[in-house]
Amino acid sequence: MIVTSAEFVKSAVREQDYPAPDLPEIAFAGRSNVGKSSLINVLVDRRRLVKTSATPGRTQLLNFFRINDRFCFVDLPGYGYAKVPESVRRQWGPMVERYLAKRGCLQGVILIIDIRRTPKEEELDFLQWLSDRRMPARIVLTKVDKLSKSRRQQRRRVAADALSTAPEDLVLFSAKTRQGRPDLWAHILAMTVGEGARP
Numbered sequence: 576m577i578v579t580s581a582e583f584v585k586s587a588v589r590e591q592d593y594p595a596p597d598l599p600e601i602a603f604a605g606r607s608n609v610g611k612s613s614l615i616n617v618l619v620d621r622r623r624l625v626k627t628s629a630t631p632g633r634t635q636l637l638n639f640f641r642i643n644d645r646f647c648f649v650d651l652p653g654y655g656y657a658k659v660p661e662s663v664r665r666q667w668g669p670m671v672e673r674y675l676a677k678r679g680c681l682q683g684v685i686l687i688i689d690i691r692r693t694p695k696e697e698e699l700d701f702l703q704w705l706s707d708r709r710m711p712a713r714i715v716l717t718k719v720d721k722l723s724k725s726r727r728q729q730r731r732r733v734a735a736d737a738l739s740t741a742p743e744d745l746v747l748f749s750a751k752t753r754q755g756r757p758d759l760w761a762h763i764l765a766m767t768v769g770e771g772a773r774p
């Protein structure tokens with residue numbers, strides 16, 4: 576995918592502050608520090624469109640980006656980071672849940688997991704919640720450059736088992752080597768072609 580334009584639109588917490596739902600939208604979710612900002616930046620070929628924060632868990636807003644005037648990408652705040660105060664954590668769930676449940680133009684969710692971490696209940700619950708709402712999801716295992724090729728395949732199988740899916744369904748990605756970029760774009764395009772078809 577050649578990205579000719581990628582711009583930050585706005586941040587929002589409340590539904591009335593979301594931008595107009597005029598483009599098919601894809602949301603990106605993952606734990607803080609998983610490499611979500613780096614992944615989005617590689618996808619859109621911009622070094623710092625999404626700011627990689629030195630303080631994990633700091634950005635607690637929904638951030639909307641307009642890509643090629645054709646898609647909207649939404650960076651969901653990272654979850655599961657221990658240093659986030661309880662008050663912030665209590666707000667995260669409802670804010671993200673409201674967004675995911677109500678955003679009519681949302682076509683799919685990209686869930687990013689560190690390839691070195693075995694998916695746990697947290698991820699399974701989230702995927703089940705999306706599946707109950709018929710929201711398409713694609714799982715990306717990132718930071719694959721940190722492992723040897725054989726370890727990557729081994730970790731991919733472990734993750735697939737934990738998620739009850741096929742290893743080939745899990746996208747291997749590296750923001751460092753850009754491995755997986757074409758593959759992930761293909762999935763995003765597939766999620767957005769049937770735009771409008773979702774009830």
Ligand code: GDP
Binds near residue numbers: 609614718720752
């Ligand atoms: P976020 O909190 O999920 O947005 O994570 P960031 O994108 O800010 O990344 C967290 C840290 O992981 C940073 O130090 C990144 O440089 C590093 N990182 C992110 N993606 C990769 C990757 O694919 N490979 C390697 N080796 N490091 C990565």
